[in-house]
Amino acid sequence: MESTQLDLVITDFKSEAKDTVVLELQHPHKFDLPAFSAGSHLEVYLANGLIRHYSLLNSSAEKHRYVIAVGLSAETKGGSQYIHQHLRVGDQVKVSHPRNNFVLGDTEEYCFIAGGIGITPILSMVHWCIQHHKKWRLIYALRHKQRASFYEYLMQLSPDNIQFYFNDENNDQHLNAHEIVNGLSEKEHIYCCGPNAMMQSVKDATQALSTERVHFEWFSAPAIAISEVQSSGSFQLKLKKSGKKIQVKADQSILDALEEDGFELPFSCRAGICRTCETTICSGIADHQDMILSNEERDANRTMLICVSRAKSQILELDL
Numbered sequence: 001m002e003s004t005q006l007d008l009v010i011t012d013f014k015s016e017a018k019d020t021v022v023l024e025l026q027h028p029h030k031f032d033l034p035a036f037s038a039g040s041h042l043e044v045y046l047a048n049g050l051i052r053h054y055s056l057l058n059s060s061a062e063k064h065r066y067v068i069a070v071g072l073s074a075e076t077k078g079g080s081q082y083i084h085q086h087l088r089v090g091d092q093v094k095v096s097h098p099r100n101n102f103v104l105g106d107t108e109e110y111c112f113i114a115g116g117i118g119i120t121p122i123l124s125m126v127h128w129c130i131q132h133h134k135k136w137r138l139i140y141a142l143r144h145k146q147r148a149s150f151y152e153y154l155m156q157l158s159p160d161n162i163q164f165y166f167n168d169e170n171n172d173q174h175l176n177a178h179e180i181v182n183g184l185s186e187k188e189h190i191y192c193c194g195p196n197a198m199m200q201s202v203k204d205a206t207q208a209l210s211t212e213r214v215h216f217e218w219f220s221a222p223a224i225a226i227s228e229v230q231s232s233g234s235f236q237l238k239l240k241k242s243g244k245k246i247q248v249k250a251d252q253s254i255l256d257a258l259e260e261d262g263f264e265l266p267f268s269c270r271a272g273i274c275r276t277c278e279t280t281i282c283s284g285i286a287d288h289q290d291m292i293l294s295n296e297e298r299d300a301n302r303t304m305l306i307c308v309s310r311a312k313s314q315i316l317e318l319d320l
């Protein structure tokens, strides 16, 4: 069976604005890499045992390399810090094949809204729009100009399509999402990625729009989703392969309960935004609490994200 992991080499590692580094990854023998679409990400398996997700920012037309950017997170649990401090050109890294949870639909006009390091998936979308002669614009919000990753790059790429918004030049006011939404053309679709506060304000401002026109890539789950997860009751897990039965307490995730029982399962965000823990459902009804499955996937009840989702039925059988 073909491996789902790739061993790549870091062929470029450079600083891009304050606390952001850009890594170029290539096959050790310069072979072509598996294709990807705009909005895709890689899972990066770090030597310290952590799995982290990073969006591919280069053009999906490029076959020979993947490019990712890593911002040094203030709440780092060891992922971004490890990359900043320990990885350099020539090092090998293990990554997944590209996956896409933020698919760019083919429409006529695009309004991209990015904040901070959330610019990365948007960059690959901008490349796609340029290649396909699509009408697009980008609103890129940042706290200060000095933290503007890819500022020079974007200015060279297509300055007329890009509006930078610096909080410190606007009396520390955040981007006004309602103003943007009120100014949308009838054909524009929104693609938004950035800090949760910005995403939430865009989500609130777009309530009246059809969901087909508004797309988000969350870096962490909004607090409201987590509080809802904690409110549902306990239930029983039946595990098809191992034959085990495990009780999941009201204040526990399925993943926590399985780990407590000795299972070692893949995970990354533990917040329902990355799909690393996606697990097949054999019977029972999932109570989906993630931020990433589509309505069709939820209704199909075939898989679930066990780091946050729970059960609507008293017994839930998983393929574990």
Ligand code: FES
Pocket (backbone or CB within 6 Å): 266, 267, 268, 269, 270, 271, 272, 273, 274, 275, 276, 277, 278, 290, 305, 306, 307, 308
């Ligand atoms: S670990 Fe990321 S969705 Fe479950």
